[in-house]
Amino acid sequence: MSKEHSHEHAFEEMSCGTGCCCSGGSCGTEGAIRPVPAVLGIALFAAALVAGGDTWFGLAAYAGAYLLIGWDVLKTAFIGLRHGRAMDENFLMSIASLGAMFLGDYSEAVGVMLFYRVGEYLQERAVGSSRRSVRELMKLRPDAVHVREDGAVRDVPPSDVKPGTLIEVRAGERIPLDGVIVGGRSVLDTSAMTGESLPVEAGEGTAVMAGYINGQGVLYVRTDRDWKHSALARVQELVEAASGNKSRMEGRLSRFSRIYTPLVIAIAVLVFLCYPFVTGGSWGDGLFRALVLLVISCPCALVLSVPLGFFAGIGRAARNGILVKGSSYLDALRKVKTVVFDKTGTLTEGAFAVDEVLPCAGVSPESLLYWAAHAESAASHPLGRSIVKAYGGALFPERVADMVEVTGGGVSARVEGRSVLAGKKAFLKDAGVAVDDLEERGATIYVAMDGVLLGRLRMSDQVKSGAALAVRELRDLGVNRLVMLTGDSSSAGREVGDRLGLD
Template sequence: MEKKEFLLEGLNCANCATKIEENVKKLEGVNEANINFVNKTLTLKISSEIKPEEIEKIVKKVEPDVKIYDKNIPKNKSQNEIEQKNNASKEYEDEDEVDKAEIRRLLFSLTFFILALLIKEPFALKLSLFIVSYLVSGWKVLFRSFKNILNGTIFDETFLMSIATIGAFTIGEFPEAVGVMLFYEFGDFLQDKAVDNSRKSIKSLLNMRPTYANLLKGDKVLKVSPEEVKVGHLLLINPGEKVPLDGIVVKGISTVDTSALTGESVPKRVKENDEVLSGFINLNGTITIRVQNEYSESTFSKILDIVENASNKKAKTEKFITKFAKYYTPVIVFSAIALAFIPPLIVGGAFSQWLYRALIFLVISCPCALVISIPLIYFAGIGKLSKKGVLVKGGNYLETLKNVDTIIFDKTGTLTKGLFEVSEIKPLNGLNEEALLKIAAYAESHSNHPIAKSIKEYFHHEIDENLIKEHEEIAGKGVISKINNDDILIGNKELLEKYGIEVPSFDSYETIVYIAINKNLAGYIKISDKIKPMAKETIKELKKLGIKKTVLLTGDNEKIGRNIALNLEIDEYYAKLLPEDKVKLLEKYLKEKPSVAFIGDGINDAPVLARADVGIAMGGLGSDAAIEASDIVIMDDDLSKLIDLINVSKKTARISWQNLSFILTIKFLFLILGALGLTNMWGAVFADVGVTLLTIFNSLRILR
């Protein structure tokens, strides 16, 4: 299934965005369509080729002034450079000019409106001032409404506002007609500013996008686009420059700012053979790196993709609002028509009186407060977490997290540091420590398990690959290897006993790695790991936040599992687990509990992360497996960010329901008051524009 993205420049109507989304979904070959109103992007998943003209036709029918651009069309080098250098500053300059022009226009209209209210006679002058004020403030609405009617689009907010205000004029309610239009436009302006403010958290991340790379070609340094750089190329990173692509330092020493990716403010020192990732900022020394991933596969590029597309995975509340808005406006409009014509025939009264009440219905009929404020909450929540180094792949995961009552933890790299150290080497049957360590390091040389890495690091000698004849890793147990002509078994007690080798048992909280040569026990190595400093405090805070059960899963022995569970006050633990055992246990909890989260380090945890209601990967910085398999990625090893994550999730849900209940209560209250003649158009303006602004500002509280 192919993915396509379109930028909808000038899309400022949330209700229109919903209509475009619904119509695009009906196109043949479109499996999925989502509009992110906040960043004005239409994302499609298609099974057959779609012509951009078809998309443009739908967009133009609903919003004639919107320009559509295909984000999938690659730019050439010059376009890329010009765009990257000029876009950010030009965008802010253009926005400032437009804002100033809008403020001047609205103030001009307001001046004439106040003068019209103050002047009593002559009536012609008073009416002229009202008309000038109305046309200055409302010409955009009227013009767009006229164009939409020509395109066959009614029931949009501009059409409804035009009919309501023109209707008010025809029955002599001049102040209300002008006031409704003026304050509608003023509210629309404030609404745009509030939405723009919510984009800042995402924009700050987008502005960290590397714009160029210093490519080393012999003795020359060429400034090129990051997209042109290939794996293996050498790049020069000067002080103050962004690291454009993932790589390994081959020359130089420096410190780097990792905050754009991790939210961590403390700089990190890097030297030869250390990994640096795209998005880091080099702070002092000049370094040379060898590129490991092309730009499209770089860490920063993947993070941007997650953050930019997070709004496509909508929460249940957002989906409800989309469906509700689809029926709400037509029902209210037809109710307004009925209110204008049926009551005069049944209960009597002046037609102008019932028409006025019907016009109030039209003002209240736009669902903008719903279709803007609810998605904005999730967008703002995801943006806030991204600044802290927590990537949430969609509003649906943020919503699900609020209901989680059970959290299952993997041990290594999650609750413990995952930085294993060799604490004791015990050779048997005539071997010395050096010989046993060498055999262990060679046997583990092709394994990426943290324990294997600790043995190789402790050995700190170069490994001769020619001596390794065979290598097979047994998940959760160890490694079977052939070194020279010797058959080596290295792993836990279960692996050696499976091959009939008797091993001693230890009353130890450390991990024991047994080594056998040609089915004879050659010795063992003790490996220690340390609990993270914030682990115990985090578990306590989780219980305060309403997490009813915490569970520890580990492949280590019973004593290690029990010790960590007791130490951290974890409710349940399971030890000696293989990866498939973890999945089975997770399935058990999924049947028993309403919502279950799993948190692991992304190494060997992909099946469990994918199966959980919410899969959270720790230490995702540089880990493709963690980023791909999980729903939420904590980019560093700070377990306490789990508290931030749950707090934002609960706050997002709380504000979402506050907005939803407030909007529906006020709208239906004023619809009843309007039908009974107990409110006027000023009340209707509050129920539409006022409520929209209040709920938007309430949504933005999440950014504090």
């Protein structure tokens, strides 16, 4: 099995998530909780509580409920006993609950098994949520690569592509392997790998990483690494490796369980053997008290509570779009005094919007947006779509003609018969438009009509509504240094940092 396939298989098989509640790292049960037996068991338990344990129906209902709810625990304990791994909480749960049944405490026997299974169900739900988030990362792996050979294109698996191969990446596709562009021009969405929110211009000679998205046109890339050494594969490998890490607390609990379980059993045996001689009571009383000791000493609350707390935290974070790579990392957050944020998609939305409309003298803001939006109305660039959205008014495509989009520069079009340019400062200067040299913040689009500058549109990545609150609450929790790390431009980074009050 190839390495990348084994990675995917490992994700599918991670039934314990980031740590197990069992000693020795074995799972508490074999496989996921089965809903039908669990529901039937709960129904029988309810019927038994109504009927009571002094009737044949009640006894049968308790026995059926116990087997339906606790069968997986009993089975795991038996398998562990056969393989010399008896001393875990499954074995202790089994003998404690069977002891309660023997003592006639049927509702307690079924109840303790039910609570244990409910805890496992909640654990599986929490871990499943985290696993789904990790699988989303795995989906970034391409299914096929378009390889060009002898003028023809064929699709091959990423693992079969060698360094130095010429591949084709079409518009809208994710670049599958690291390499260098040898043909074509485009704008790339690199946010998944670098955090850069603004599309990046790319052409011949530009180095690219697996995970970038080709915004337009066809690119020809000469690969310089195979799949398993690509940047995207390394990210996936690191997440997979980290997701199996136990927290230090969970490791202590596993070691504790291996000592505690045989100790409790030994004490229970001593109580049974010594009780008649010390107290003068009967062997039956000694057995009763030994079984009571086993029931009350079952450590499922302790052994389940800490891992379940971690699983619940990881699951809650996953539902909020935060991937915690393992419970050891969640545990480490208790001592954090410095927090480093990614910018794009974490503190900001990852989508540009028009912040300021800066018309020249004699030009209204509405007029500037009107001409710019019509010139950009058919453009494919994300900044152009942001301008159209900011305009918000009705567009009249029939008034637009001769639209030409220049990759990495801007657009030119005839709007109502007037020549309109919208794009970067250099794009307008090359067309002979006199442009001021004011400092740019974020992304700035200049707009000109008939060779005369109409004004500028400043755009930035929008700060998320809850980002400022998160910063304040972290400071209240004792985090004394808040830092932002971004692959975006320094001016865009400073603007977001100042707005949020980061250090």
